[in-house]
Amino acid sequence: MSPANRRTVDSSVPAAIHHPLRHRLLDLLRADGPATASRLAEATGELVGNVSHHLKVLATAGVIAEVPELAKTRRERWWRVATAVDYSWSTERWLTLTPERLDELSARIENLIREYHDDPSEGADAHDVFVFAHAVPGRR
Template identity: 55%
Template sequence: MSPANRRTADSSVIAAIHHPLRRRLVELLGVEGPATVGRLADATGELPGNISHHLKVLATAGVIEEAPELAKNRRERWWRRAKASYSWSLADAKGDPAAELVALSAEEANVAHHLVKLNQWRERQSEASEQWLRAAFSTDSWLKLTPARLEELAGRIDALIQEYVADPSADPDAANVFVFAHGVPARP
């Protein structure tokens, strides 16, 4: 039940995405929409030359693309997130030590990134309205599943999230919300 725009990432795409600044650029383009190097430099506090370098890496990997229709002149270059999202599994890299290392490193980076977002929220909770405090959630459950059922669950969760991605709230009180879920074999 993966979305039609989901592609399996090879190790070069995974490596491109999981540099901390490149990940932030992909997120900025995905959440805030197309931008120029200058706008991205302002948003990140990085130098425009550094931003340009990282955008080229992401473009080569197919993660972002130019948006020439937004340019007001030949010198102006706009970038947007490509319409595809990516998934990968360590199983895709099995037998290729370099690809395995990239996939493992990416998994570690993902977990760290998720924890950073969660901890940022925890640090800001005292400033949040009661509505946001009540709306924010955390959930966990122990399930007994086969690999096929776990894959089905992942697809259903992803499909539900994609419904909200495709229909963002226009309400002025809406805010960007980071949602993540993990389902892994574990022991109590």
């Protein structure tokens, strides 16, 4: 049985959620429930038009869905995390690091990944996987 945090997804999903703002929008929708672009813009300090663009990218990838029953007008659009989709990786964490400690973390991650690269798994259940890690300044 697969761990709960593994999902088979289309390649558009990682591309959609890899962007820091889109990732933050997903976090907000998971934590606070459905919201409009205006509410999410206020929560993130971003412009409504920018948030709206990123919500459309997430919707196109199927990560979020519109919630029309919450709209009070035809122009109002509410969004929620798609019910059939729950994306999480146990390696996600907010950290407070100096540039030196970030360099140290990067080197340790690179060394660990290199170990697995240099000693690949074998057998019928072994598959190619793309591993990536990124760290960007952000707001919690």
